Amino acid sequence: MQDQRQYLRFNIEGVVAITVKDAPERSVSCSLVDISFKGIGCVFNVATQEQLKENLAVRLELTTPFREGAICGEGVIRYVTPMQRRGQAMFRIGIEFGDINAAAIQEILARIQQQIRVQSRTTRIVQ
Numbered sequence: 001m002q003d004q005r006q007y008l009r010f011n012i013e014g015v016v017a018i019t020v021k022d023a024p025e026r027s028v029s030c031s032l033v034d035i036s037f038k039g040i041g042c043v044f045n046v047a048t049q050e051q052l053k054e055n056l057a058v059r060l061e062l063t064t065p066f067r068e069g070a071i072c073g074e075g076v077i078r079y080v081t082p083m084q085r086r087g088q089a090m091f092r093i094g095i096e097f098g099d100i101n102a103a104a105i106q107e108i109l110a111r112i113q114q115q116i117r118v119q120s121r122t123t124r125i126v127q
Contacts, residue, residue, distance in 0.1 A: 015062075016063075035105070035112075039096040052091075073097060077093055080093050
């Protein structure tokens with residue numbers, strides 16, 4: 001399968017609270033693993049997998065150390081894939097952003113890129 005990404009994806013730590021739009025009782029907390037301008041990747045426990053399926057419209061609340069306060073918005077689950085993480089069965093999901101604060105996402109991406117530049121300079125100086 002050909003990679004269809006249009007934007008760079010960056011590793012990131014954080015938490016995402018996900019609620020199914022048409023079923024607010026169906027909500028889970030996921031670990032944020034990557035972000036791009038178009039969406040996020042998260043991992044979550046197998047026990048909650050039946051709550052999240054492809055093409056579900058969701059509300060999300062994204063929290064990361066790169067920004068004060070949560071970013072709230074909406075998106076659509078584009079994939080749900082089984083995986084192993086630290087020896088545990090998990091699922092990875094990809095959420096494409098819909099209605100979300102694009103400026104806040106750009107702010108996070110800019111801070112990640114700045115951190116990468118600083119680390120790159122530090123690595124060159126140390127070598």
